[in-house]
Amino acid sequence: MIGDTQREFQEFWTRTAGKVRAYMYCASENWADADDMAQDCYLRALRGWGQFDGRASRQAWLFGIARRTRIDWFRRKKRESVAAGPKNSDRLSKVVPEKPSTDNIEKVWDAVGDLSAEQSQVVHLRFAAGLSYAEIAQALGVPIGTVRSRLHRGLKGIKEQIGEWDNET
Amino acid sequence: MKRDAIERLAIDSAAGELNEDAEALFRIYLAEHPPARQWAEDVSRIYERTRAAINAKTTEGYAGHETSLNKRHPVLQLKWPSFARWAAAVIFGTLIGFAAGRWQTSEKTYRMAWPEPGRNTEQVEAVSDLKDKYAGTFWADKMLALLKHKPGRQYEADFQGVRFWDRYRQYIKEKHHE
Numbered sequence: 001m002i003g004d005t006q007r008e009f010q011e012f013w014t015r016t017a018g019k020v021r022a023y024m025y026c027a028s029e030n031w032a033d034a035d036d037m038a039q040d041c042y043l044r045a046l047r048g049w050g051q052f053d054g055r056a057s058r059q060a061w062l063f064g065i066a067r068r069t070r071i072d073w074f075r076r077k078k079r080e081s082v083a084a085g086p087k088n089s090d091r092l093s094k095v096v097p098e099k100p101s102t103d104n105i106e107k108v109w110d111a112v113g114d115l116s117a118e119q120s121q122v123v124h125l126r127f128a129a130g131l132s133y134a135e136i137a138q139a140l141g142v143p144i145g146t147v148r149s150r151l152h153r154g155l156k157g158i159k160e161q162i163g164e165w166d167n168e169t
Numbered sequence: 170m171k172r173d174a175i176e177r178l179a180i181d182s183a184a185g186e187l188n189e190d191a192e193a194l195f196r197i198y199l200a201e202h203p204p205a206r207q208w209a210e211d212v213s214r215i216y217e218r219t220r221a222a223i224n225a226k227t228t229e230g231y232a233g234h235e236t237s238l239n240k241r242h243p244v245l246q247l248k249w250p251s252f253a254r255w256a257a258a259v260i261f262g263t264l265i266g267f268a269a270g271r272w273q274t275s276e277k278t279y280r281m282a283w284p285e286p287g288r289n290t291e292q293v294e295a296v297s298d299l300k301d302k303y304a305g306t307f308w309a310d311k312m313l314a315l316l317k318h319k320p321g322r323q324y325e326a327d328f329q330g331v332r333f334w335d336r337y338r339q340y341i342k343e344k345h346h347e
Contacts, residue, residue: 022227108222126184127223133186151184152177159215 009049013042016059019129020066026112026124027070041069060138063129067121067139111161112154119154122147170198172208179209183216310339 020041024034044065052061112123125136137144170178178195181187187195199206313331 025227026223104218105222105225108218109226112219112223123219124223127220128227133184148177148181152173152180155180155212155215155219156176158219159212162215162218 005049009046012058012062016062017042019059020062022128023063023066023124024070026120026128027074033073037066037069037073040073041066044069056138057135059131060135063125063131063135063139064141107162108158111158114161115154115157119150119157122150123154123158126151170205172205175205175208176212179212180216182209183213307342310335310342314339314343 017038020038021031021034024037024041025031028034028037041062045062048065052058056064112120115123121140122136125131125139131139133144133147136147140147178187178191182192182195199209
């Protein structure tokens with residue numbers, strides 16, 4: 001029985017680890033931090049493996065854990081940086097370039113970073129993790145219509161941001 | 170349709186979230202309404218740019234998760250081929266040991282002598298050994314006296330050639346010691 005669970009979890013991890021890691025990177029923009037968050041996320045998933053009720057897909061369930069892990073991790077980092085003093089607190093502030101990047105990829109990346117937390121969550125889950133609308137809805141605990149709206153508004157925001165930057169340059 | 174509705178449908182279409190019928194109807198509508206097609210193309214382009222940018226930034230996550238996460242979390246790494254090799258070696262060794270043990274046991278069994286009916290082999294060996302060891306001594310006579318009270322072929326064989334006088338002397342000695 002334990003062997004089955006271990007094998008099942010191993011297969012699940014192999015299938016999803018890349019997505020989780022990419023999703024974590026979208027928030028931290030640092031692979032070492034993304035790995036820390038992914039580790040924390042999988043430990044939580046392992047602890048709650050037997051409590052999965054099957055109402056959502058396993059992947060959606062995992063990304064629900066990943067989202068909470070990301071939020072907890074940022075709270076902890078924020079507390080640590082506040083305790084460490086003003087010098088380190090800059091590390092957590094959003095890096096917004098004064099001049100827009102000339103690189104298309106960087107432009108879009110920065111534009112996604114400027115979105116609201118709710119919109120960027122949906123954009124990250126859709127593009128970095130490759131989840132379907134239904135899985136995103138399950139992971140965030142919102143209706144599919146809300147996911148659709150947030151993605152739409154998010155893409156509009158990216159478009160506006162890129163348009164502004166294009167006009168400036 | 171309003172622009173928002175067109176854009177939402179265009180995003181759903183790019184995401185592959187429209188079913189076949191809805192997709193077909195949407196294509197027909199766009200073909201008949203050029204301004205709507207323009208809005209849809211704009212938002213589809215943004216969708217693709219966003220997807221390409223995020224993929225470009227996070228591709229390393231997919232490429233590197235095997236190495237980076239395995240290095241950081243050895244508890245999740247199971248080397249089944251290595252384990253299988255070790256298990257095979259242990260099983261092979263056990264079988265060899267078992268076979269060797271069986272061979273030795275059967276050889277030993279083959280060399281064992283079967284006891285003859287009506288005759289205790291161990292007792293015969295013990296008595297003959299004692300006879301050799303204590304021949305001509307007081308204890309040899311003592312032993313013969315003890316065996317006198319045990320009927321059987323061995324007793325008879327051991328007392329062959331012992332005279333009556335010798336038996337009497339043995340009796341006197343025993344009496345004296347008592």
